[in-house]
Amino acid sequence: MKVLLTGGRGMVGRAIQDHPRAAAHRIVAPTSAELDLTDRAAVMTFVGETAPDIIIHSAGRVGGIQANMANPAAFLTENMDMGFNVVMAAREAGVPRLLNLGSSCMYPHDARNPLREDILGKGELEPTNEGYGLAKVAVARLCAFVSHERDDLAYKTLIPCNLYGLNDKFDPKVSHLVPAIIRKLHEAKESRAETVEIWGDGTARREFMFSGDLADGIWAAVERFDALPERMNIGLGYDYSINEYYAEAARVIGWDGAFVHDLTRPTGMKQKLLDVSAQKAFGWQARTSLTDGIAQTYAHFQHLVERGTA
Incomplete structure (x- = not known):
């Protein structure tokens, strides 16, 4: 076509x-x-x-x-x-x-x-x-x-x-949650920062x-x-808390510091999980795990850093 x-x-x-x-x-x-x-x-x-x-x-x-x-x-x-x-x-x-x-x-x-x-x-x-x-x-x-x-x-x-994912936006002014987390934790690792800030209490759940x-x-x-x-x-049909995204990204990136929560910042909706019943009936499902997805995205981000375009 x-x-x-x-x-x-x-x-x-x-x-x-x-x-x-x-x-x-x-x-x-x-x-x-x-x-x-x-x-x-x-x-x-x-x-x-x-x-x-x-x-x-x-x-x-x-x-x-x-x-x-x-x-x-x-x-x-x-x-x-x-x-x-x-x-x-x-x-x-x-x-x-x-x-x-x-x-x-x-x-x-x-x-x-x-x-x-x-x-x-x-x-x-x-x-x-x-x-x-x-x-x-x-x-x-x-x-x-x-x-x-x-x-x-x-x-x-x-x-x-x-x-x-790949080719995501990592600028904190415009980036979504996962690329923003990847950048923050990468910079924390590079600067040997002991803490990283999370907006809100981190309990909001996202897919x-x-x-x-x-x-x-x-x-x-x-x-x-x-x-x-x-x-x-x-979508996936399941979700993770903001805290869990931070924890998994930290594990993949290799940063072992502590997280602190800024409770004055907005967290958005407490949950936003899609019903994928129609998707299942259509006969399709996602296959990439959170660990593998973050690892691929972080490798792409590191490539951008090396090129000076992150």
Whole structure:
């Protein structure tokens, strides 16, 4: 198939292209310099001229708690503009299939865990990433609206849990939990620091999947698209506490200091665990353990440090 991939330079986009199944397809992955996804006219023209068999929309402005809290308007408008432009361009061009990547941030902050697909849109979002979550909900709904209006178009949404992996962002200003932990503990090891600070009490629980596993799930969805539900969670189905992520990363990295908790800092939702019943019925599961995933990600980070690009 001819596959149009947005966000090809990001962590997920690179994992999709690096996956062995990618070789069976022709992938068109324009950079942001080649195609500004916030420019509706440009996206319309590009999609029409490319005429893909399927679009994988993985582009977006992403970041951790600090970045989301500092720039909620940008996280809302940029992600909504990109998603709306891609979906509407696909509809205009008659692209038969579109796979939209959502986020577990789409779920209400007080919803009962594990989070089921049928509770989307039925509660307030987590305030620390509300802008991002709103945009993801809106784009997923647009995909559903288009599919319901046009029998010849099937636009579906995968909802991944939190992610980490190769080509992640390790800048503490924008990074998510796992890459932030890796950097903090690496620097603590290098400086021989005796303590490392954890925001909050560390008991909040999170589900983080290795990006290579998500890429495997995406290719399974692409190749068995007709069997895919309209919206489906994709994750591990189990989680760890923040303290456990720190402890495992410390073991992998080889730092043996002590952790201290800053109870004045926000911890976000107490738990965010996806219900993966539909994923199991679809016939897919993640395979990378937390230890192996952190080890691969840390090796990648060390390579960046050696190159001076971390």
